[in-house]
Amino acid sequence: MNDDYIVKLGNVRKTFGDFMVFDDVSFGIKRRETVSICGDSGSGKTTLVNVIGLLEQPTHGRIFWNGKSVINQKMSYVAKLRSEMFGYIFQRCNLILELNVIENLLFPRRIADKIDSGDVAFAKKLLNQVKLDGFEERNVSTLSGGERQRVAAIRAMMNNPRVIIADEPTGSLDEKSANLVMDMIINLCDTYDSSLLLITHNPRFAQKMQTAYVLSNCTLTRVE
Amino acid sequence: MKWYVYLALKQLFPTGKRISFFAAMSIVGVALGVVVLFVVQSVMEGFQYNIKKMIVDTQGDVRVDSKHMIFDVDKLEDFLRNFPGVAAVARYAYGMMMLKYDDRTGFPTIKGVDIENEAKVIDLRKFIKQGNLENFNCGGIVLNDEMARSVGATVGSSVEVFSPKIVEETSSGEIILQRTFDVSAIYETGYQNVAMIAIDTLQDLYGLGEGVHGFSLRLVPGVMPEKVAFELNKDLPKEIVAMSWQEMNKGLMFALQTEKAMMSLVLMFVLLIAAFSIAGSLLASVIRKTREIGLFSALGGTVWQCAMCFVLQGAIIGIIGSFIGIIVGMVTLKFRNIIMVGFLRLCGVEDFMMKFYSFANMPSRYGKGDVLTLVAFAVFLCCLAGVLPALKVAKINPAEALRNE
Ligand SMILES: Nc1ncnc2c1ncn2[C@@H]1O[C@H](COP(=O)(O)OP(=O)(O)O)[C@@H](O)[C@H]1O
Numbered sequence A: 001m002n003d004d005y006i007v008k009l010g011n012v013r014k015t016f017g018d019f020m021v022f023d024d025v026s027f028g029i030k031r032r033e034t035v036s037i038c039g040d041s042g043s044g045k046t047t048l049v050n051v052i053g054l055l056e057q058p059t060h061g062r063i064f065w066n067g068k069s070v071i072n073q074k075m076s077y078v079a080k081l082r083s084e085m086f087g088y089i090f091q092r093c094n095l096i097l098e099l100n101v102i103e104n105l106l107f108p109r110r111i112a113d114k115i116d117s118g119d120v121a122f123a124k125k126l127l128n129q130v131k132l133d134g135f136e137e138r139n140v141s142t143l144s145g146g147e148r149q150r151v152a153a154i155r156a157m158m159n160n161p162r163v164i165i166a167d168e169p170t171g172s173l174d175e176k177s178a179n180l181v182m183d184m185i186i187n188l189c190d191t192y193d194s195s196l197l198l199i200t201h202n203p204r205f206a207q208k209m210q211t212a213y214v215l216s217n218c219t220l221t222r223v224e
Numbered sequence B: 001m002k003w004y005v006y007l008a009l010k011q012l013f014p015t016g017k018r019i020s021f022f023a024a025m026s027i028v029g030v031a032l033g034v035v036v037l038f039v040v041q042s043v044m045e046g047f048q049y050n051i052k053k054m055i056v057d058t059q060g061d062v063r064v065d066s067k068h069m070i071f072d073v074d075k076l077e078d079f080l081r082n083f084p085g086v087a088a089v090a091r092y093a094y095g096m097m098m099l100k101y102d103d104r105t106g107f108p109t110i111k112g113v114d115i116e117n118e119a120k121v122i123d124l125r126k127f128i129k130q131g132n133l134e135n136f137n138c139g140g141i142v143l144n145d146e147m148a149r150s151v152g153a154t155v156g157s158s159v160e161v162f163s164p165k166i167v168e169e170t171s172s173g174e175i176i177l178q179r180t181f182d183v184s185a186i187y188e189t190g191y192q193n194v195a196m197i198a199i200d201t202l203q204d205l206y207g208l209g210e211g212v213h214g215f216s217l218r219l220v221p222g223v224m225p226e227k228v229a230f231e232l233n234k235d236l237p238k239e240i241v242a243m244s245w246q247e248m249n250k251g252l253m254f255a256l257q258t259e260k261a262m263m264s265l266v267l268m269f270v271l272l273i274a275a276f277s278i279a280g281s282l283l284a285s286v287i288r289k290t291r292e293i294g295l296f297s298a299l300g301g302t303v304w305q306c307a308m309c310f311v312l313q314g315a316i317i318g319i320i321g322s323f324i325g326i327i328v329g330m331v332t333l334k335f336r337n338i339i340m341v342g343f344l345r346l347c348g349v350e351d352f353m354m355k356f357y358s359f360a361n362m363p364s365r366y367g368k369g370d371v372l373t374l375v376a377f378a379v380f381l382c383c384l385a386g387v388l389p390a391l392k393v394a395k396i397n398p399a400e401a402l403r404n405e
């Protein structure tokens, strides 16, 4: 049954000391599924996505990636698997300032130790898809907020991840660029067969997802 | 290339900027430290080498000596000459005497030498500034330049020599044994106040009979003096002792060695300071880049790889810095005399320093080993400077790092 799910959580609890962030969270993401999680600020959304990607250890519960339990695995193994499984887009500061646009795009390939000659062409194709042709050599500090998020979005695609995890990717953008970036992310996931886990405050964006959850009072509830 | 190597290089040499300010300053710091250490060590080594060479050139490699007079001279000399590793043997005897020229007197140690053999042990020609040894065996004397100057004698002057025996015989009313010698050559070794005459004459003057004080030995090149001295002592009678030049000059060797070591120790602090400032800057960059470390984890890196990135930055700075330092040091050493003269002229003490310290001829000497040791040391310190921030990185929790704005 686990095999249907790319990512699956069973009865996951996370506490910081005595402070309970969430408890008994069980949910999964299927192939090509788009999922949204809403919730107030401080409700634990970021903590939840960190736990899903094992950037944070859960206090209790089971986590499966591709049907395999990843709790109590070696960190180096988990890290390698993470680069194949997930593509992250954060709210801000996604890019490495010492590198230009194309180098930022190739960086996940380097971390995965898989960089090869085809990657530059793929990166250029992705740049074209987010309408950033000719931005290859640009210094990232010269990009606008929207452009940075678009670069971040295609960088998340570079390793052909199973799931794109976008934690408020449009949180610091104006409405117009937010819409543009959001559409591009959805498009990319569709084109490259990735599932999408979107953390957002924006109900309109949440509605675009096939499945919606709300995180509040330490529990994750599915919204029909 | 591993991603953390790539990132370490990029953080030091960012795209579009060639070199970061931090990298430039750190590399210059390390290079300066290496230059100072390298130049000073090479000059010290040069001085040491000159002193050692002077000692070996004037004393021979090994000396065979006794508390008492040695009378079985020919047999012992044959034995020494045939000993493995020995190239030449020269007997000697010596005594303090008074030297008189015109109204002026001096008190050199006079060494009686067998000049043919002595020339095989010591390259006399190298030290002779005036005159030659042609008439040495017919009443000649070789003076050290300082002694010659102080009594005013030159090549060809007739000098008088008085030994204790002459004085004794004079006071007991016997015939006055006054010996006159012609100065056949003047030599210069810089530190010895020794005059030389033929050994049989000295034996007469001192009443030594056939006795000698010892032998100087020249060894086959490449043979260790300490080893030959050790082997000789196994075979020689108890009261006769062989000593290598190193052992004879133990005090001086120790002083030279200590001087060099202390100097290096003091100058190492220059590198230590450079390393500390690297560690400080890297620590600051860890704090500045905490969020990025979270990002690298999210992209599939481990914190240990992130930590490695900082150790590597230290190492790269160390390697480039010491490489530049060695190159600059070599150039400095090559032009050391010009630099020195220029510097002294700038200070207005050129003439003074030249006259008294002959600074215009600063020696310098270094080997591959010296360079490698220094580079290894500098790189090691810089790696340590990288380890400190790396340990801080290793403690970072990726999720917390990602919350860092
Ligand atoms: N390392 C931590 N130690 C203690 N409390 C934490 C830690 N990280 C997050 N929290 C707390 O967990 C709660 C959830 O935070 P977060 O997941 O960032 O919420 P959201 O992303 O929904 O705004 C917050 O109250 C926050 O203060």
Ligand SMILES: [Mg+2]
Binding pocket: A045, A046, A047, A167
């Ligand atoms: Mg959040």
